[in-house]
Amino acid sequence: MQQTMQWATLYSAKRSGDARDKVDNPDRLRTSFLRDYDRIIFSSAFRRLQNKTQVFPLPGPVFVHNRLTHSLEVASVGRSLGREVGVKIADKYKDAGTAFQEFYRYELATVISAACLSHDIGNPPFGHSGEDAIRAYFSDLEGEQLKILxxxxxxxxxxxxRKFEGNSNAFRILTHSFNEPISGGYNLTHTTLASIVKYPCTSVEGFNKKTGLISCKKSGFFDSEIATYTAIAENLGLLKKGGYDYVYARHPYVYLTEAADDICYRIIDLEDAHRLGITSLEKIQELFLPFFKEESGYNNYETVTRKLQEINDPNQKVQYIRAIWIGLMVNKLTALFMEHETAILAGNLQESLMDLLPPAYLDLLEAVNQYSYKHVYNYKPVVQIEIAGFHIIGALLKEFNGAVLRPDKAKSGKLLKLISQQFPIKKGAEHLYENLQSVVDYISGMTDLYAIDLYRKITGINVTGL
Incomplete structure (x- = not known):
């Protein structure tokens, strides 16, 4: 008989770092899952996202999305997805019990919203070029330094x-204690933590599309967090994939977290591009209005186009398109989630919800993707900030990792004193992995401006104030 995950065991108030005999939070008003949301939104790691690049360089004369505003909007869409799916699950399993009904009707929306809040919390400065810079630095090492590693x-x-991944880093930030005596990091529930791990596998087993497993597309936890994720998987009844050391089926809620992000960035990046004058209202209408041609009810094509004509301001027109398109996608992906419930619970769904849309919609999405890639993601200032970030992060890694690998050098001691106390550097070759992680933790946690400022200071470009 094939194994399958169970809706009733996929949620738990148990937290990372909890003792085995810890009693669950009995507060029915400010529940464990609401506390997760609060802990994330009040954290310094989340607050720093306000100065991390989403797509377009920061700051500028026109306010565009940064990682923080993007995360807040993804959380809003995730809440809607969680609410709609949760009610459908509760309605389908009416006899599942009071706790089951309360969680799926009222709590799942909070869980998905909290997971969405933190989905980018592990991203380094300067967008995806920050990840690329970390990977490139370690992949390009040679000679004595490579041999030491x-x-x-x-x-x-x-x-x-070598395959540094922001998803894995987010899980580390939320669960690792760093230099504090209390274990468990932010002490979030296993439910929320599992809901952000899009690729539940190790780095050495991930980044392998040939497996056909969506779990192995990238990676979801570092070597240092294997035991943490394993404990979560066991507690929630997640399925382990046969033939692998640490590859698991996705937690079903991950599909909703992923869907919220997939929905948001496709329309919001173009909304920013419109505000910056990179694209036109006419192009956005051309890309997104065809989604409504087969729709009936309040969001049919005729109604949408008529309402657009009634709006005067071009920016307001784009905002209207964004709002109704997000609503359409929430409805479509909710239906697809329930339609593929059996495959999701069996750990057999190897596609995102967005990829399950009918062919006509996928063709429209591909047009959005191609236009965005050509005109938004390759827009010259975007490419320039990515290149600058690549050089800055690479230079910082060279300095600080060089100090870790050669602590006997005079300059090394001074550099290591600059690293925050929460990222300890220990003596001895047996601590090399931890020490390199401390350096990467320190640099990946920087804001864009802090990284630029530190780069200028340690390279001697800016020595004012000395």
Missing amino acids: EDNLSANQLQDF
């Missing part, structure tokens, strides 16, 4: 750096 790190530990 190969002699002292396992294959998976080395791959954590």
Whole structure:
């Protein structure tokens, strides 16, 4: 008989770092899942997202999305998805019990919203070029430095750096204690934590599309967090994939977290492009209005086009298109989630919800993707900030990792004093993996402006105030 996950065991108030005999939070008003949301939104790691690039350079004369505003909007869409799916699950399983009904009717929306809030919390400065810069630095090491790493790190530990992944880093930030005595990091519930891990596998088993498993597209946890994720998987009844050391089926809620992000960035990046004059209202209408041609009811094509004509301001027109398109996608992807419930619970769905849309919609999405890639993501100032970020992060890694690898040099001691106390550097080759992680933790947690400022200071470009 094929194994399957169960809706009734996929949620738990147990938190990372909890003792085995810890009693669950009995507060029925400010529940465990609401507390997760609050802990994330009040955290310094989340607050720093306000100065991390989403797509367009920051700051500018026109306010565009940064990682923080993007995350807030994804959380809003995630809440809607969680609400709609939760009610449908509760309605389908009316005899499942009071706790089951209360969670799916009222709490799932909060869980997905909290997961969406933190989905980018592990991203380094300067967007995806920050991830690329970290990967490139470690992949390009040679000679003595490379030998030190190969002699002292396992294959998976080395791959954590060569295939550095913001998703894995988010899980680390939320669960790792760093230099604090209390274990469990932010002490979030296992439910919320599992809902952000899009690729539940290690670095050495991930980044392998040939497996056909969506879990292995990238990676979801570093070597240092294997035990943490394993405990979560066991508690929630997540399925482990046969033939692998640490590859799991996605937690079903991940599909909703992913869907919220997939919906938002496709329309919001173009909304920013319109405000910056990179694209036109006419182009956005051309890309998104065809989605409504087969729709009936309040959002049919005729009604949408008529309402657009009644709006005067072009920016307001784009905002209207954004709002109704998000609503359409929430409805479509909710229906697809329930339609593929059996495959999701069996751990057999190897596509995102967005990829399950009918062919006509997928063709329209591909047109959006191609236009965005050509005219938005390759817009010259975007490419310039990515290149600058690549050089800045690469230079910082060279300085600080060089200090870790050669602590005997005079400059090394001074550089290591600059690293925040929460990222300890220990003596001894046996601590090399931890020390390199501390450097990467320090740099990946920087805002764009802080990274630029530190780069200028340690390279001697800016020595004012000394």
